[in-house]
Every structure is written in C-alpha cells, then in structure tokens.
Amino acid sequence: MESCTTSSLRSFCVTLKPPVVLSTSVGVFSSTHSCWWRRRKRASFHVSAISYKKFIGFALNEAKRQTHLVPSPLQEQFNSMISMDGKAELQMLSFQAPKIRLLRSMSIETEVMQVLDFAVFPESEFDVPIFCANCFSTSSTNIVVL
16 A cells, blocks of 8 residues: 655655554354353554655655765674564665765565664764764654654
C-alpha cells in the first residue's frame, strides 16, 4: 500500500509495510476427569507506516542537490551488517562536504522495530551547532529525540 505526502516543491512517497499477522488459537486438552481450555492470543501489528530507509534515501538525494558529498572512509568499512541470527539489519552512511565535517546516518531494522540515528557535524570555522536526531518506532510507539 502506498501513501504520498506532497510539499510545495516536491513529493516524498512512503511505502506502508503490510502488517505482520499472528493468529489467535484455542486448544482443547482432555484427561479422564476433565477438559482443559487453553487460549493463546497474539496481536496483529505492523512496525510503522514510514520506512526510515526511504527517508534516508530522500534526505541524501536532497543533500546531494545542495552540496557535493564525498563518502567518508567509515562508510566503506561499515556500510551494512546483518545480525548473527539474521533478524536485524544495520545500515550506516557517512559523508563529508565542504562545510560539513561529518554527515552520518545509521538505521537498524527488525520485524518489530526501527531505529534511525542521524547527525551533522559542521566544520569548526562555521558558527553552526551540531544537529543530531534519533527516532525509534514500533507498532505502538514512536519516539523522536532532537
């Protein structure tokens, strides 16, 4: 399912993730004297309507339109990792630009949560503060820290 929000200059499309559907099951256990009912309830949920990976791609394209980005040596070494159990994916991007000492993003994504860490460190000769943002999303919670 797709949903698009449009700004005055450009649009950014977001792909909605299909919900992970888990069922409710009822089991009957019997013995010679009684019946036992056991009920297991599992909720249907989806992680988030917004993909942080798509947002990173959009933000990177916008930054490239404004300045010349050069990949940082960190990016070549640690750009993508998958957890040992295969359930989590970590992606890191890092760049440098004439006025930016380091622009980096890291995203962690599993079936049940997403994390985005984003930071911009300007060159020291410019009187501009460091900007950092962290986002955390599950099916029921969204936390943003600036």
